[in-house]
Amino acid sequence: MNDKDLNRIVVSGGIIDWDKYMNAAHLIIKGDTVINAINLHNDLNLKIKIEKGKSLVINMFDYAVSLDVALVIEADENSNFVINSSFISDVKYTLNIDTIAYGDNTFGEVNIRGINERNSVIRIVMNGTVAGKTKNCVLNEYAHVLNKSNNSNVIIPNLIVNTNEVEANHGVTVGQIDEEKLFYLLSKGISRPVAAKIIEEGFLLSIMPDDIHEKIKNILVGR
Amino acid sequence: MLKIKNLKVEVDDKVIIDGLDLEIPKNEIHVLMGPNGAGKSSICRTILKDPRYRITRGEITFNKEDIKDYTTNEVAKMGIFLLMQNPVDIPGVTNAEMLRTALVERGVKESIFEFNKRLTESCANLGIDKDFIHRNINEYMSGGERKKNELLQINVLKPSFIILDELDSGLDVDGLKSLSNGLLAYKEKMKASFLIITHHTNILEYLHPDKVYILNGGKIVATGNEKLAYSVEKIGYKGAFSISE
Numbered sequence: 001m002n003d004k005d006l007n008r009i010v011v012s013g014g015i016i017d018w019d020k021y022m023n024a025a026h027l028i029i030k031g032d033t034v035i036n037a038i039n040l041h042n043d044l045n046l047k048i049k050i051e052k053g054k055s056l057v058i059n060m061f062d063y064a065v066s067l068d069v070a071l072v073i074e075a076d077e078n079s080n081f082v083i084n085s086s087f088i089s090d091v092k093y094t095l096n097i098d099t100i101a102y103g104d105n106t107f108g109e110v111n112i113r114g115i116n117e118r119n120s121v122i123r124i125v126m127n128g129t130v131a132g133k134t135k136n137c138v139l140n141e142y143a144h145v146l147n148k149s150n151n152s153n154v155i156i157p158n159l160i161v162n163t164n165e166v167e168a169n170h171g172v173t174v175g176q177i178d179e180e181k182l183f184y185l186l187s188k189g190i191s192r193p194v195a196a197k198i199i200e201e202g203f204l205l206s207i208m209p210d211d212i213h214e215k216i217k218n219i220l221v222g223r
Numbered sequence: 224m225l226k227i228k229n230l231k232v233e234v235d236d237k238v239i240i241d242g243l244d245l246e247i248p249k250n251e252i253h254v255l256m257g258p259n260g261a262g263k264s265s266i267c268r269t270i271l272k273d274p275r276y277r278i279t280r281g282e283i284t285f286n287k288e289d290i291k292d293y294t295t296n297e298v299a300k301m302g303i304f305l306l307m308q309n310p311v312d313i314p315g316v317t318n319a320e321m322l323r324t325a326l327v328e329r330g331v332k333e334s335i336f337e338f339n340k341r342l343t344e345s346c347a348n349l350g351i352d353k354d355f356i357h358r359n360i361n362e363y364m365s366g367g368e369r370k371k372n373e374l375l376q377i378n379v380l381k382p383s384f385i386i387l388d389e390l391d392s393g394l395d396v397d398g399l400k401s402l403s404n405g406l407l408a409y410k411e412k413m414k415a416s417f418l419i420i421t422h423h424t425n426i427l428e429y430l431h432p433d434k435v436y437i438l439n440g441g442k443i444v445a446t447g448n449e450k451l452a453y454s455v456e457k458i459g460y461k462g463a464f465s466i467s468e
Binding site: 189198 | 271273294295296299300304305307310311313314315316320321322324325328329359360376380
C-alpha cells in the first residue's frame, strides 16, 4: 500500500484504547502516547512517525484465527518507542515491524510473544534500521514463540545499523513449555492442563502493562 | 505418615536409588544427608512423582496409600509439599493467581474477598509484605524472598508433609533463622512432618531432627540421631561411610 492511500491522523498524546477497526493509517505522534490495541481481529497496516522528543508505546494483543499485521515506525531525534505484541495464532499470523531511527538519542524496543496454538503458520519479520550519522541510539528486538504444534515458525530479526555509536540487540527463541515451570505448578497441586494454561497466559501477559491484564484475561477465559 | 520400602528408582535406565527404606511418622523431623550425587534430590523428585524418575521396585506409601499410580498434582493434593532448592520464576503469573488456582483444584470454595483476606492475614503472621501476593511468582526475587514465598504457600495450602530440599541454599544466616522459625511454628500448629535434605548442619540448629540418615550411592549407609549429623560435619562423609562399614 502506498503512503498516499493511508489516512493521515495526528495524535496529540494520551492513552488511546483502540476497540474498533484501525487500518491503512499514517499516524503522526505529536505527544507522548500509549495505544492499547486489544483483540481487534483485523489486519493492520500502519505507518507511524514519532516527532522529536515524543514517546510511543503500543500494546497489541490478538487471539486470532488469521491476521496480517504490518507496522512501519519512524523515530525522530530524542524519541522513544516500545512495541509490545502478544498473540495466539490458530491458523496464520504474519507480523512485519519495520523501525527506522533517523535522529540522535532514540530508544526503541520491540517485544513479541506468540503461541502457535494448533498447526498455525507464524512468520515474524523485524527490520530495525539505525540511520547513518546518528548518535547514541538504542534498538532492541526480541521475539519468543511457544510452539504447540509441529509446524515451523519463521522469525527474522534484522538489525541494519549504519552508524558506529549505537547499542543494538536481538534475541529470538522458539520452544515448548518449560518442564521445570510445569513441574513447579504441578507440585502445588495444579493439574497439568490448568498449569500449562497458566504458564502460557503468563508468557503472553509478561510484556503487557498490568492495567490491561484483566481485559486480556477476560478474552482468554473461554480458551 | 510417609513410608518408603525397598525403593529402586531409575532415570534414563540408570539406577539412582537402590534399596532405600525410610519411615517418617507424623509430627517428626527426619534429615537426609549425603555428598553431591548421593541421590538426595532424586528422592524428593521421586516422592513428588516427577515422571522422569521411574520406580522399578518397592513402594512409597503416604498415610497408608500407595502413591505408585498418582501424578505430581495428586500427590501434592494429598498433602505433600516440596520446597525446592531453587524455586523457578513464572513471569506474568501472580502468587495470588497460582494459590487461588491451587485451592480451587483442592475443592476449596471461597469468594475472592475471603481468599484475599486469608492471604493478607497469612502475610501479616509471617511478617511478609502483602504486596508479595500480587507479584509474579518468584520473578526478580532474591533467594531469601523465594523461600519466604514458599513459606507463604505452605501456610495457605496447609500440607501435612513438607520436604525441604537444601533450604539453606541462597539464604543468609538471618534468613535461615527466620524461615526455620516460620517452619517450626507451622509444625507446632499443624503437627506436620518434615524431610530435610541437606549437606550441612546449619539448618539443624533451628529444626532439631528426630532422626538422621546418611545417603550414599542411592541407599542409606548410616542412621542415627542429631549427633550423627554433627559427627559428619566433623569427620566428613568418607569418615561416616567407613564407620558404617
